[in-house]
Amino acid sequence: MKDRMTPAVRMTGHTQRGQCAKRMSILDAAADVFCRQGFAGASIDEIAAVACVSRQTIYNHYREKETLFVAVVEDVMNRANAMLFSVLSTFPANADNLEDELTAFAVRLNKNCICNHDGKFLRKLVQTEGERYPHLFESWRQQGPGKLTTALSALFARLAHKGTLVIGDFDVAARQFVALGNADLQMMILLGGTPTDEELEKAARNAVHTFLKAYGRPDAEKAGHPRQLAAISG
Amino acid sequence: MKDRMTPAVRMTGHTQRGQCAKRMSILDAAADVFCRQGFAGASIDEIAAVACVSRQTIYNHYREKETLFVAVVEDVMNRANAMLFSVLSTFPANADNLEDELTAFAVRLNKNCICNHDGKFLRKLVQTEGERYPHLFESWRQQGPGKLTTALSALFARLAHKGTLVIGDFDVAARQFVALGNADLQMMILLGGTPTDEELEKAARNAVHTFLKAYGRPDAEKAGHPRQLAAISG
């Protein structure tokens, strides 16, 4: 039997690139179909059609449906983790104009990590297939939301140490920051919709406004800032 | 062809009760299996086995798989809406000891509407099959989370009118109250777990504490209340 899983090491240039393109095309198509139909509802034929690839090619690259599913989840997880890390590195370091900077950060977080393709995929699939593949999504839980809370907690601790914020429990504050950021988007997140930039901005501003009322220095009242914005329709 | 869908009107006493019991047994079993496996993954045979009923009986009561699914969703939705209404009616009316009363309310809300069987079922199924049955879950969206936000908004408005709270946008505050209440439970909610009473209490207390710091009257500082509680492990 030929070793179909690791032929790339023996290939040169163009073939590898061609194979690689096929693999990515399959992964993207499979993510799309798995996300829409779930594992049981997704058919290899549909994935092949979406990927513009023959069914046999899928079986050549990924031995069976379950292997493909695991590969898709890991691929999306890696992208999502990289994006999360990247966004976390933009957390406002100094406290000038904290409200605006925190708002912009919340927009980035929601837009690139929560409401994007990969975020939707992972949230949906964790709910749908989480019990069937506990080990698979356990790592997501730790590297995704777990890392997010831990990192945010540390960042808020730094701001509290500087005296910019007054926080009792940093972990609680981190979770509440994320929760507040999603408060206005919950329905859209649940239904799988994608918020507009304007909605993202409103949601973030409402969240940060309330967050700072709860955790900002009592004496640091800002003047002239816009009042809380109207609710998002729907 | 016999009219199998409405035989109950012609039946008397015991037979009707027997049929009714079968129907409920089927609905419960189907809810369980649909929730675990999704629509595509659920098999009628498994539902029949869980319900301790023959497969044919299911087809007698509900013409086909999809009819059964719709009936299950409507059944769960009705129960969930009734429970939500019931919990909303316990919203603290007077402002004595507002923090404790709001906390107890948040516990009731999370325990009986969000983290219970029906809540889990609806959240999961809305994500899994929402796109396939938009009309079905549209009504849930309006009667469930929609009603919750609207009702809470009005209740907070009353407290604000009395001067107990200081709120700019009542709808935003309502959504943030719910979001804060779920902040510490997000992971458990996503994974389908059930929090303990202690965890529910902690989560609610953290949420209300922050909520009141943001929306409580600035002069109404409470004395001797416990500080924010430690994070929930996990």
Added chain:
DNA sequence: GTAAAGTTAGACGCCATTGTCTAAAACGTC
């Protein structure tokens, strides 16, 4: 150009599931 590898379309067996049908059994009423 040739050879090796990857890709494709299609046919195929296999299995699970849906939904129907039938005859027998259980249940409740009279």
Added chain:
DNA sequence: GACGTTTTAGACAATGGCGTCTAACTTTAC
């Protein structure tokens, strides 16, 4: 006990998806 209804178990055809196989085709390396 007789009767009508419901329930049951099992057989049944039809469907559709998975995974394999083959023979032809395309791409790439040399």
